[in-house]
Amino acid sequence: MKAEDIARYLQENPAFFERHAEMLSQIHVPHPHGGRAIPLVERQVLALREKNRVLEAKLAELIRYGEENDALGEKVHRLALALAGARDLDALLHALYFNLREDFSLPHVALRVWRGVLDRTEGEQVSDELVAFAEGLDQPYCGPNANAEAVRWFGESAPHIRSCALVRLVDDDGVFGMLALGAEDPQRFYPEMGVLYLRRIGELAAAALARLV
Numbered sequence: 001m002k003a004e005d006i007a008r009y010l011q012e013n014p015a016f017f018e019r020h021a022e023m024l025s026q027i028h029v030p031h032p033h034g035g036r037a038i039p040l041v042e043r044q045v046l047a048l049r050e051k052n053r054v055l056e057a058k059l060a061e062l063i064r065y066g067e068e069n070d071a072l073g074e075k076v077h078r079l080a081l082a083l084a085g086a087r088d089l090d091a092l093l094h095a096l097y098f099n100l101r102e103d104f105s106l107p108h109v110a111l112r113v114w115r116g117v118l119d120r121t122e123g124e125q126v127s128d129e130l131v132a133f134a135e136g137l138d139q140p141y142c143g144p145n146a147n148a149e150a151v152r153w154f155g156e157s158a159p160h161i162r163s164c165a166l167v168r169l170v171d172d173d174g175v176f177g178m179l180a181l182g183a184e185d186p187q188r189f190y191p192e193m194g195v196l197y198l199r200r201i202g203e204l205a206a207a208a209l210a211r212l213v
Helices: 003-012 040-084 089-103 128-135 148-152 155-160 196-210
Strands: 028-030 037-039 108-113 141-143 163-171 174-183
Touching: 040 089, 040 196, 089 108, 089 196, 128 148, 128 163, 128 174, 148 155, 148 163, 148 174, 163 196, 174 196
Parallel strands: none
Antiparallel strands: 028 037, 108 174, 141 163, 163 174
């Protein structure tokens, strides 16, 4: 009889060990972390303990992710309130920059809007290539410096930027601007990261700016 036949028999007859309970203490198997043999019952206990440790680690990880998401949600909520309370463009841009820098720990923030006429840095002309790049984004870009023009918006800090997030600003009339977030840490923004909150920040900024430009 092959081992597969025995395994199949036990699977098809789960009451076997109920009828032969004494065998549980008589059968010895190798210890999972050593060479000595232990009773089958003890081996099952060890397996259950290991499974429990794995489940506890997964639960702790889920709790940590949940707490991080709650914290991010609170920050996005505060940003939304600040943008909604802005009465003019100056107040709006101050609220946007301040919250991103202080609440989200993003010291490098830049913005360009190519709709209307803004007599300020945010209204400086951008290239057709950058507009096309923004229009081609179906979600925020995260990773290395993919667009040299956008990185130059960070001014003197540009040479130190190692990763960035580029978020297009869009409303019913189409794409009208881009929000750039830069980091000196190459792992702050990376291609595989989730972009849900970045997308929401872009939507909030676009909705607020659309009222004033």
